[in-house]
Amino acid sequence: MPAALAQLLDHAADRTSAxxxxxxAGRAVAGYVGADVPVELLTAAxxxxxxxxxxxxxxxxxxxxxxxxxxxxxxxxxxxxxxxGGYGHLDALIVSSDCEASRRLFYAVRELRRLEPExxxxxxxxxxxxxxxxxxxxxxxLAKVAQLRAWIAELAGQPIRDADLAAAxxxxxxxxxxxSRFSELRRREPARLSGVQALGVVAATTVLPVPRAIELxxxxxDEAGRLPVATGDRVFVTGSSxxxxxxxxxxxxxxLLVVGEDHDWGDLLFxxxxxxxTELALAERYQHNGPTGPRxxxxxxxxxxxxxxxxxxxxxxxxxxxxxxxxPPWDFPxxxxxxxxxxxxxxxxxYGVVDVDALRLALGxxxxxxxxxx
Amino acid sequence: MSTRLAATDAxxxxxxxxxxxxxxEVARGTPLAVVNADAxxxxxxxxxxxxxxxxxxxxIVAAKRRTTAHLELLRARGYPDYTEQYSSTALAxxxxxxxxxxxxxxxxxPSIVLAETTGDSSRKVFDVWEELPGTTxxxxxxxxxxxxPPNWWELxxxxxxxxxxxxxxxxxxxxLTGLIRFLEMHTGRAFSESRFREVMSLVNEQAEWNxxxxxxxxTTRPCPVDVMANVPGVxxxxxxxxxxxxxxxxxxxxxxxxxxxATGAAVCPDERARLMWVGRGLWFDMGFYQRFQREYGAxxxxxxxxxxxxxxxxxxxxxxxxxxxxxxxxFSDQLYTPPxxxxxxxxxxRLHGIDGAVQLVSDDAxxxxxxxxxxxxxxIPVLELHADNVDPRTTDESTLSGAVADWLExxxxxxxxx
Numbered sequence: 001m002p003a004a005l006a007q008l009l010d011h012a013a014d015r016t017s018a019x020x021x022x023x024x025a026g027r028a029v030a031g032y033v034g035a036d037v038p039v040e041l042l043t044a045a046x047x048x049x050x051x052x053x054x055x056x057x058x059x060x061x062x063x064x065x066x067x068x069x070x071x072x073x074x075x076x077x078x079x080x081x082x083x084x085g086g087y088g089h090l091d092a093l094i095v096s097s098d099c100e101a102s103r104r105l106f107y108a109v110r111e112l113r114r115l116e117p118e119x120x121x122x123x124x125x126x127x128x129x130x131x132x133x134x135x136x137x138x139x140x141x142l143a144k145v146a147q148l149r150a151w152i153a154e155l156a157g158q159p160i161r162d163a164d165l166a167a168a169x170x171x172x173x174x175x176x177x178x179x180s181r182f183s184e185l186r187r188r189e190p191a192r193l194s195g196v197q198a199l200g201v202v203a204a205t206t207v208l209p210v211p212r213a214i215e216l217x218x219x220x221x222d223e224a225g226r227l228p229v230a231t232g233d234r235v236f237v238t239g240s241s242x243x244x245x246x247x248x249x250x251x252x253x254x255x256l257l258v259v260g261e262d263h264d265w266g267d268l269l270f271x272x273x274x275x276x277x278t279e280l281a282l283a284e285r286y287q288h289n290g291p292t293g294p295r296x297x298x299x300x301x302x303x304x305x306x307x308x309x310x311x312x313x314x315x316x317x318x319x320x321x322x323x324x325x326x327x328p329p330w331d332f333p334x335x336x337x338x339x340x341x342x343x344x345x346x347x348x349x350x351y352g353v354v355d356v357d358a359l360r361l362a363l364g365x366x367x368x369x370x371x372x373x374x
Numbered sequence: 375m376s377t378r379l380a381a382t383d384a385x386x387x388x389x390x391x392x393x394x395x396x397x398x399e400v401a402r403g404t405p406l407a408v409v410n411a412d413a414x415x416x417x418x419x420x421x422x423x424x425x426x427x428x429x430x431x432x433x434i435v436a437a438k439r440r441t442t443a444h445l446e447l448l449r450a451r452g453y454p455d456y457t458e459q460y461s462s463t464a465l466a467x468x469x470x471x472x473x474x475x476x477x478x479x480x481x482x483x484p485s486i487v488l489a490e491t492t493g494d495s496s497r498k499v500f501d502v503w504e505e506l507p508g509t510t511x512x513x514x515x516x517x518x519x520x521x522x523p524p525n526w527w528e529l530x531x532x533x534x535x536x537x538x539x540x541x542x543x544x545x546x547x548x549x550l551t552g553l554i555r556f557l558e559m560h561t562g563r564a565f566s567e568s569r570f571r572e573v574m575s576l577v578n579e580q581a582e583w584n585x586x587x588x589x590x591x592x593t594t595r596p597c598p599v600d601v602m603a604n605v606p607g608v609x610x611x612x613x614x615x616x617x618x619x620x621x622x623x624x625x626x627x628x629x630x631x632x633x634x635x636a637t638g639a640a641v642c643p644d645e646r647a648r649l650m651w652v653g654r655g656l657w658f659d660m661g662f663y664q665r666f667q668r669e670y671g672a673x674x675x676x677x678x679x680x681x682x683x684x685x686x687x688x689x690x691x692x693x694x695x696x697x698x699x700x701x702x703x704x705f706s707d708q709l710y711t712p713p714x715x716x717x718x719x720x721x722x723x724r725l726h727g728i729d730g731a732v733q734l735v736s737d738d739a740x741x742x743x744x745x746x747x748x749x750x751x752x753x754i755p756v757l758e759l760h761a762d763n764v765d766p767r768t769t770d771e772s773t774l775s776g777a778v779a780d781w782l783e784x785x786x787x788x789x790x791x792x
Contacts, residue, residue: 068741097518100494100739111712111744126520132491136548137515143541147520294494297513298501326457326738330498333452334505347454 002223004216005197012200012245015053015207016088022048022209028091028156031122033078033105034098035264035289036129038282040274041149042094043210044168045156051206052087053243054078056352066108072101072324073351074243079105083112083119092155093124094148098264099294101324125151129286131295142283149279166277171210176270178217179205183267185224186259187312192227195237195248195258202266203243232257233367236314238305238335239293239346240322241265246352247320254359260312262305264292293328302334309339316366317343322351342366377603377634377641381627385610388619393478396424400482405561408464408481408503410489410496412705413514414550416577416698418488419616420570421554421563427613428489431481432463436657436764438477444470445765453502457738459765460654462499468506483508486560488553490514492706493739512556514549516703517542524717526708531688534700546699567694573616574694580615581687583624584608588684590631591675592726596645598634601677602663605655608680615687646671647786648727650754652719652745653734654763655679656774665775670782676726678709685718712744719745720752730755730786732778736762755785 011018019029028047032039035051042049054060054077062083063076081087095106106126113121127148130137153159179202186193201220205213235256241263242248248258261267274285291300309317317339321328329347336343344362349355400406407418407425418425435441444466445455451469453462464481467473473480487504491497491513504511519539523529529537554565587608591599599607604627611623633639649666651674656662666672686708689697707714723731731749735742735758746756759777761769 066741066743068735068739068743070736070738071741072739100492103518104739104741107711108741108744111716114713115747126518128518128520130491130515130517130545132513132515134515134548134552136545136552139548140515140517140541140545143544147541295491298498298505324737324739326454326493326495327498329454329457330495330502336452348456 002226004219004223008204008216009200011204011207018208019048019050019088023089030092030094031087031090032094034096034102035269036096036098036286037094037127038145038286040168040172040282041152044160044164045152048209052078056246067104070324071104075101075105079108090122093122095126097128131287131290138287141287142280145279145283169274169277173273175205175210175214176273179270181221182217189313190229191257191259194230194252196245196252199245199248202269230257234259234314235316235318236309236312237261237318237320239319239328240325244352247354250354254356259314260308262308268292298331298334301331302338305335306338317341319345320349321347323348342370377599379603379607379630381630382603382607385607385623389610397479397482405485406482407486407488408484412702413488414698414702416573416616417554420573421557421565423561428464429460430613432460432764433657434477435463441764442767458495458499459762461496465499465503485509487511490516492516512553517545522714524713526714527685527718532690534689538700538704542703543696543699546703547696550695550699571694576621577615578688580621580624583628584683587628587631588680590635594635596640596643597673597675598639599631600641601651601674605677605679608683612683642667642671642673644671645673647729649674650676650723650728650731652731657764658766659771666778672782681722710740716744716748720748723749723754728754732757732759734763735760757781
């Protein structure tokens with residue numbers, strides 16, 4: 001395995017190592033929840049943005065208690081880890097409205113900071129990025145971006161200069177561009193990356209300082225010719241997001257190869273650049289990013305799924321829907337119709353787990369449909 | 375023991391006649407809107423566009439024990455039958471192969487559906503509506519606050535800008551402005567600013583009567599009217615708010631409650647425990663609320679329906695559109711977002727002299743912890759019942775009743791609260 005890929009996957013596996021080093025150097029670390037947090041503002045303020053991921057299978061009793069079991073288990077796991085100190089020292093917590101579970105997580109943290117100050121939770125902020133494609137929404141999101149900038153500046157003890165913001169946006173856009181080139185490695189035939197590897201590399205870039213992530217990705221792209229061919233039935237994954245490799249690993253053990261996805265721990269994280277240097281450009285990028293399962297219309301989501309699955313040269317469409325993630329099952333009928341691929345729906349799956357028997361059965365039916373169609 | 379109020383009977387009769395008239399009107403070509411409960415219905419009222427409230431229709435279907443069959447209609451089309459049951463029942467009615475046998479003659483097909491994009495899946499229900507020929511979905515966006523002053527019920531009538539925040543109100547005013555233009559173009563009907571001011575004034579008057587009714591019920595011992603009577607007595611006029619009929623119905627309800635209070639008429643003369651129902655109404659089993667009166671003297675004196683009608687709607691100010699935005703920009707926060715929700719439930723419990731609270735916890739993201747915790751810390755025992763409010767598959771009558779009976783015996787009645 002190329003060294004850069006190995007290093008990136010190490011950071012995906014140990015998501016706190018870079019933050020520990022950053023903190024040890026006396027610099028601030030900001031944990032964030034959801035891809036709707038404008039991380040450029042944190043980078044511009046000299047903070048390290050670290051996206052918080054849950055841990056399937058770990059004890060989530062605290063999250064269950066405060067959020068209730070009706071909330072997406074990812075958020076319950078994140079809250080549990082946060083309360084147990086599993087993310088290490090965080091100087092700030094920024095939560096987006098990327099889904100209802102994230103909002104509920106923020107409200108719980110806000111209440112716990114009010115009612116149980118002894119928990120010593122970090123200062124928390126909700127950045128309420130919304131997504132309807134209207135001018136009214138742009139104005140609102142712009143206000144939210146400006147307020148977040150002011151809040152971070154107050155925390156950092158100094159204003160975020162326009163030049164620093166422009167430089168941070170340029171750096172994150174550079175990273176997005178590299179991730180897009182990297183993503184081509186598994187879209188091509190034959191693919192040069194497994195889905196697990198692709199997911200891991202993207203995840204690593206959400207815990208590393210941007211310059212370091214850029215450096216490793218550039219090296220990886222330089223070494224791409226040495227990547228072995230990845231094999232398996234090419235599947236495009238829609239439905240829930242995946243903040244860890246477990247589900248992809250199970251799918252690939254079952255003979256599939258994940259060649260693309262439409263969630264924001266994957267391709268949706270980086271496919272849209274900011275393309276400007278201002279708060280407005282930032283606001284519009286985050287408003288129009290997506291379309292994610294929790295926030296996009298069925299129509300927009302199905303169109304995106306169909307085009308992305310085609311671009312990924314997928315043979316199968318798989319909608320994996322996690323328990324208490326209520327949006328994706330509503331998307332599936334139209335996604336199936338528009339993608340025109342053999343399609344499989346797995347509903348109410350436990351966090352980080354695939355019902356392999358149900359998967360095999362559904363895959364058998366889907367591929368039989370495909371063979372008949374041929 | 376039940377409280378039969380003339381005002382409630384009159385509201386029910388009015389609702390029957392209104393729905394029959396609405397069906398006839400729609401059959402003649404009048405555009406119909408289906409709207410979520412927390413949508414700005416005042417705009418439709420102002421423009422004379424008839425509307426049916428999505429959740430009201432779901433309650434009717436549930437009361438007729440037809441929800442399970444409706445959910446099967448969704449499932450047959452590949453949609454989930456285990457999420458958003460309350461919001462998707464009306465959509466399922468659109469797929470009913472035998473609409474003539476549906477409750478109340480069936481829900482006519484709307485040409486407009488109106489809802490916020492709040493939540494991960496409720497907007498998807500409306501997306502499916504839009505896939506039906508002749509139906510357009512107008513989606514409203516609503517913001518969320520980073521900070522929230524807990525005493526919203528004191529601030530809202532006059533100081534809503536402070537309670538909600540200008541950004542959220544600016545957004546909602548923009549959304550409402552767009553909605554008005556959309557409706558003008560879609561229906562050809564005009565929006566009269568004068569009429570709108572009348573509507574807003576009537577809604578505030580109605581809310582004032584509801585507040586007086588709530589205060590009376592809160593302070594009268596034994597309870598003159600239980601939730602079985604006050605839910606329809608309040609909510610049927612609520613869906614007609616902005617009309618003189620609704621304002622007068624709220625006043626009639628109040629006057630009847632006042633008369634019962636003055637004469638000492640009681641739901642349960644041997645009242646031993648005053649209970650609070652936190653959460654949506656258990657529409658498939660409304661008899662549930664009276665089951666504990668005879669054996670335990672336990673009366674459900676409070677539900678959110680009158681409580682929120684009393685505290686959640688009043689908005690005064692010189693700019694009626696911004697006042698309307700203030701009614702809905704944070705509506706669900708009032709009920710479901712701590713500390714707004716949790717502090718309000720405690721305030722209401724204390725006002726009503728509540729001995730115990732039963733909280734219905736659905737399998738969704740709204741959660742229950744902070745409400746239960748706030749009430750318990752205020753000294754009020756809480757029982758959490760896990761069930762969906764319209765989907766009878768999620769529980770059974772004996773389980774719910776048994777849990778309440780056990781809780782009453784163990785935690786409420788022996789505690790000597792009263």
